[in-house]
Amino acid sequence: MIGIDVLLDLSVRIVVAIALGAAIGLERQWRLRTAGIRTNALVSVGAALFVIVGSVSLEGNEATHVVADPTRVAAQVVSGIGFLGAGVILRDGFNIRGLTTAATLWCAAAIGSLAGAGMEIFALVGSAAIIATNTLLRPVSRMVNRRFGHHDPAQDNSADEDEAESDYMLEVVTSEKSEQRVRALVLQTIDQPGYMLHSLDIRPTKESRVKVLAGITSQTAGDTAGLQAAVQRISLDPKVVSSRWWPAESED
CATH class of the missing domain: 3.30.70.260 (ACT domain)
Structure with missing residues (x-):
């Protein structure tokens, strides 16, 4: 059986993964994007659970470590989250929607993996960086678009760019x-x-x-x-x- 101290440690990892995933999703939901608080929290806690399964023994009387390779499990999380991210990317004519939301989901999985591996401090720092990127860099992106103009190569074959x-x-x-x-x-x-x-x-x-x-x-x-x-x-x-x-x- 898993000891109380190990059970408490794993529970803290899960709670941290949920909290940080929800914090990341808050900004997306505030901007009315497809993946909001619940989606990012589920992605984060799901990644944390997979990493925990890969790093904590499910057999034996003690919660000794390493039956499976945790790095291999994390690698599968990285590739698997791509299918979920693809679901929020939509193409409307010459416009592509959901790229930032898909990238945020991918980052939420990384945060969950860090929390599941017991690196809560790194997960907190990473979450702050993700939220700052989605908020503080937004005016910078707008400034660049206004300064140099927004050009999409996909519009080169269109008869009139105003039809986008x-x-x-x-x-x-x-x-x-x-x-x-x-x-x-x-x-x-x-x-x-x-x-x-x-x-x-x-x-x-x-x-x-x-x-x-x-x-x-x-x-x-x-x-x-x-x-x-x-x-x-x-x-x-x-x-x-x-x-x-x-x-x-x-x-x-």
Whole structure:
């Protein structure tokens, strides 16, 4: 049987893997991406469990080490997570979505592997680096795109680059009591030719208010007239506190 001290150590590794995976997924879910808190937490704890299986004996009276090669198990986790990451990468015309989310899932598996191997400090440092990359480097990426222009070789064969799709976020703030009404208003307003809703999220805020966040795809890049008209129409509703829109990064 596994001793109490070993059982406690393994339990701490699992809890750390879940907590760090959830912290990584929080940023993804906040930006309305496909893989959020639960997905990243499951990837992290799953990797930790696989590493634990590879490094702790399942036979014998004592929890002695190394029946299987833990490095081999970790290598299988690295290759196996690629299939899960491929599931969040989508291609819409000339745009590719989900690359950053897929890379984040891959990193979450690495964090879980570190936690499962008993290297909790390295897992914590790695999680901080991942979160910082997804947040602090975002304005740097935008600055580079504005400075040098965003060029996609896949668009070289297109007749008109303006026909590429663009992603936008629409935010509407209202009271908790009016949430259903405003959500229906948002869905009705953006239901127009040239725009497609791909995500909808409701988030509570202070003072008994909620944010209705809608992810919208415009079939024509730079076509924001419909969005502007939608914001103006939504703002006329007396239950709406504020409304705005902004461009979103499709490659995330």
